[in-house]
Amino acid sequence: MIYAYFLVAIAVVVVAQRLPDLRAKRGLFLLLGVALLCAPLFDRNDSTFNVLADAGIFVLLALGLNIVVGFAGLLDLGYAAFFAIGAYTYAMMASPQFNLHLPFWLLLFLAAAFAAVFGIILGAPTLRLRGDYLAIVTLGFGEIVPQIFQNLTKYTGGPNGIGALDFPSLFGRSFGQNTIPYYYVVLALIALALFFAYNLRDSRLGRAWMAIREDELAARHMGINTTAVKLAAFALGASFSGLAGVVFAAKLSLVSPDLFQFQVSVLIVSMLVLGGMGNIPGVIVGALVLVLVNNVVLPQANTIAAGAGLHVDFGNYHFFIYGAILVGIMLFRPEGLLPSRQRKEELHHAAA
């Protein structure tokens, strides 16, 4: 059953991508949105919406990283750090840890703002670096942040993290253990993220990002303030991750440093690479495919293998899958599986 949701969502996004007519495209997305909104009325299976909410969190992360990597062309290998900052913001301000119990909705904004501030703190000194050096700096940052959360035991609970986070509530009604409310929150945030992502892409700022991505020197000579524009990409991308972190923490009711390791950053990069960096429908599909593989296909493969008397843990093959995606796509289809027409032209033109 869970497959149906993923396959339908992926199919709709792929078809919408192919449609030349903008109105039809929008209509199709709207239809998918309405269907997803109504789904809990007909499907009473809580675990389905649990997986879908997780998938949504990764769609949110992929949309955010897409601004940095896809639009502006800055390879950020420490994106999970901002996710961690968002999650810990919620964990520290809505839990018995400091006996602060700020409301979820306020913390959504706060965490997005915090993450953006950290994006600027990291970006301001480093954004004049060349692309590959920038990637390594972000990787270093991504290593430092969870390590600091792990080391400051007094404030963050150390390696065990912080548990028993508050359940969010709306109009006085607590979400509790129920997954459906989180699913709706995630859907709403994706809608918001899509709105921002599309409008940013088509804005003056978005065109500046793409100009930098294609040729930074030329962009600078056209009068683009490259540092400011790159900082904006970092801050906005980070803020998406902060939002995702809050929902992730609240839903899990737990944060710990090992949830935000390098593998998470690489997973999100793999989603972008798979779907097509810079293309919004592409990265959504990339995120959905990888979540489907990680959270549904591999565990089921384990069950099937165990049923056949085999002792294979397919959960051990995650790294291999991410690695194979990164290598395979870069070598054979650098524009990703679902690229925008423009990006495809750019890449193949550059290669020629």
Add this chain to the structure above:
Amino acid sequence: MHEFLAQLFNGIALGGIYALIALGYTMVYGIIGLINFAHGDVYTLGSFFALTILTALGVSGELHGVALVVDVAIALIGAALLCGIVGVLIERLAYRRLRNAPRLAPLITAIGISFILENVMQIWKGPAPVPFPAVVPNPSVMIAGVAVGAQQFLLVGLAVVMMVALQLFIHNTRLGRAMRATAEDRDAAQLMGININKTIMLTFLIGSALAGVAGFVSGVYYQSTWFFNGFGAGLKAFTAAVLGGIGNIAGAMLGGFLIGIIESFATWKFGGQWSNVTVFAILILVLVFRPSGLLGEAVYERA
């Protein structure tokens, strides 16, 4: 003072390992401008190869006399050779096609290769750290009141010998000259009749073989190895290469020893849980304030 010296010696030994790994980063970066992210995993692979060879030889503990020399030589050379071959294969299969692609494409590919190697090693020897036989006896000598083990001497000695040999090779042989010429200007070197592909393969062969040596040595020194070791060690060795000035061989050695000493002191002063934070903070600071490193020349964005 006693503790200071002890930490200094530890740091130098650790630095020997980083320096050997850093050489591979710096050579590859110098010649094709790629941060070979998978290099740290080739280093771990070296310790896995050495362990497998030692096991095949039936070695499980300390060796003495002729057996010590012969078995260690076989394991060392075997690990270096196998790693060299792996390095060349990686270049041929994954990086060569992307030599003229936008700069980030090969870097992303290198991360992918790193993940694949880690996964292969995880399946090969399991997810937990694996014990490595302490093949080399470790009698200690007192230097200024601090016990320094024979293994530490061996480690540093081996690292220094390798580095000197590499310097001699690069500066005094035809192939070394071809490598320097290719690093300087690939097109011009090709016009001068240098076989670019062969030269780049040679660079990967040497760099990866040195990582293999480092893998063997670290196995002996720590008496354990782990599929994920290469990620942290690789990042630190890369920091060393950047600190010394990337592309600069002498810089990689200097940077390696400095990072080893810094990590050792950070562990002593702030505790082990802060050593990574310290090294990565240095990485960021060096890249931000002095991207050319201690011995490197200024680098410019290539068109």
